[in-house]
Amino acid sequence: MGMNRRQFMSAVAACPVCVAAVGGARAEGPHWSYEHADHWGEESAFKVCGIGDQQSPVDLVGAVHAQIDAPTIAWPSGDFEIVNNGHTIQVNLPPGGTVTSQGKTYDLKQFHFHTPSEHARDGKRTAMEVHFVHLNDKGSAAVIGAFLEAGGVNSVFSTVMAAAPKAEGKAKLGTSIDPAALLPKDRQFYRYEGSLTTPPCAEVVEWNVLAAPVAVAQADIDAFKAIFPMNARPLQPMNRRFLLSN
Numbered sequence: 001m002g003m004n005r006r007q008f009m010s011a012v013a014a015c016p017v018c019v020a021a022v023g024g025a026r027a028e029g030p031h032w033s034y035e036h037a038d039h040w041g042e043e044s045a046f047k048v049c050g051i052g053d054q055q056s057p058v059d060l061v062g063a064v065h066a067q068i069d070a071p072t073i074a075w076p077s078g079d080f081e082i083v084n085n086g087h088t089i090q091v092n093l094p095p096g097g098t099v100t101s102q103g104k105t106y107d108l109k110q111f112h113f114h115t116p117s118e119h120a121r122d123g124k125r126t127a128m129e130v131h132f133v134h135l136n137d138k139g140s141a142a143v144i145g146a147f148l149e150a151g152g153v154n155s156v157f158s159t160v161m162a163a164a165p166k167a168e169g170k171a172k173l174g175t176s177i178d179p180a181a182l183l184p185k186d187r188q189f190y191r192y193e194g195s196l197t198t199p200p201c202a203e204v205v206e207w208n209v210l211a212a213p214v215a216v217a218q219a220d221i222d223a224f225k226a227i228f229p230m231n232a233r234p235l236q237p238m239n240r241r242f243l244l245s246n
C-alpha cells in the first residue's frame with residue numbers, strides 16, 4: 001500500500017543531503033502545496049496520503065496512561081546550516097545526534113517548524129510546532145514534536161528566525177545553538193504510530209509530542225508567518241490506533 005519502507009529508503013538515498021521527502025525537505029518529485037493538502041493522495045507517488053490509515057498529525061485527545069519512558073536525547077550543539085525549502089524553515093544537523101526510544105536508536109537529521117501547530121490538544125492548535133526528525137537504517141523514523149506559544153523568548157528560536165532565508169535557499173545560523181533548548185523542561189509526552197505530515201506521508205514514524213508548550217517571542221512567530229503564513233496539514237483520523245501518555 002503506497003510507499004513501503006524500501007521505496008521510502010531509496011527516496012531518502014536518492015537525496016541524501018536534503019533527506020528527501022522527510023519533514024518537508026525539498027526533493028525531486030511532484031510539486032505539492034498546503035492549499036491542496038486534502039488532494040495530496042491524488043498524486044500517484046503520494047497515494048498513501050489519501051488511503052493510509054495511520055496518518056499524522058492527529059488530535060491528542062483520549063490518551064491512555066502508560067508506563068512509557070521519554071525518549072533519550074543526545075543532540076550536538078553547533079552552528080548549523082539553515083534552509084528555506086519552500087515548505088518550511090529547516091535546520092540541518094551533521095551526523096552525531098541521536099534519540100533512543102523503545103530500545104531503538106535513530107539519527108537526528110534536521111528540525112523544522114509549522115504554523116499553526118500540526119498536532120492539536122483536545123482540538124486546539126497552538127501558534128507553532130517544531131519537529132525533530134530522526135531516521136534509522138531500517139527505514140523507520142522517530143519525530144519529537146513540541147508546541148510553541150507566544151509569551152517569552154527562546155534564544156534558539158530567535159537565532160533561527162534571525163538567520164532564516166526569506167526566499168528558497170541556504171544560510172548558516174552564524175552562531176552556535178543547543179537544539180535541546182527548544183524543548184520544554186517538563187517531559188510529559190504523547191506517543192503514537194503515525195506518518196510524515198508532508199508527501200509522501202510514509203507511515204514509518206514513531207511520534208513523541210511533548211505536552212508542555214515552549215514560550216517563544218511573538219516577534220519570532222510573526223517573522224515565521226511572514227515567510228510561511230500556513231504550513232500545517234489538516235488533522236487526520238486516529239482510526240484504530242492507541243494514543244499513549246506518561
Ligand SMILES: [Zn+2]
Nearest residue numbers: 023114131197
Ligand atoms: Zn514537520
